[in-house]
Amino acid sequence: MPARDLKSYLVSIEKLARVAEPAGFARAQLTGRLIELSAQGAGATTTAAMKLVRGAQEEGEPVAWIALPRGSFYPPDVADSGIDLDALVIVRAGDGTVAARAAEKLLRSGAFGLIVIDLGADADVPMAHQGRLVTLAQQHDAAVVFLTEKSAEASSLGSLISLRLEAMRVREASRFACAVRALKDKRRGPGWTHEEKLRGPAGMESS
DSSP states (O other): OOHHHHHHHHHHHHHHHHHHSOOOOSHHHHTTSEEEEEESSHHHHHHHHHHHHHHHHHTTOOEEEEEOTTOOOOHHHHHHTTOOGGGEEEEEOSSHHHHHHHHHHHHHTTOOSEEEEEEETOOOOOHHHHHHHHHHHHHTTOEEEEEEEOOTTSOOSOTTOOEEEEEEEEEETTEEEEEEEEEEETTTOSOOEEEEEEEOOHHHHTO
8 A cells, every 4th residue: 555545544533533532521531632622600611620630640641730829729629629739830921821831832842641721701812832742742642621701602723723612510519520511622512411429629619
């Protein structure tokens, strides 16, 4: 088989394999992509993001959390979620552009499997930076997750967002269900959901 035809065949097989993978919400299923995780109110997005961070740490993958001034990062709740704060790199950024530049530097190191950029309601990252981030995420097998505060009807951060998820929390006595719903998924199509029952950190249970 000619080299060009073989390459096309392998690319087609890879695409089919990705479509055949079950949709899910874990770092290994999100690598090489820009993901936007949003909700009205920061609690649900933070809870869902903590699930990703905890899972990445259990895999032995270094994680960085880049927070803007109006972000939702609160160390006591993070620690109560089972996350090792000593192993979590925390970066403070003044705006979305500075946050994106910081994420680019971290990804270029090749050391991080997950980067969380906590934009909050100040959701604005230039497309040029998004382009560099997705390229670096693919090169280093990393996932880049933007946390935004907006309704499901609002537009995503841009066309380079491969997966847009809406985060939801439903209280059930002392526990709650954390769910995400795919509003946009370039690999598998929108509409799928993932849910699991968790115990909320003390600060979140009262909200």
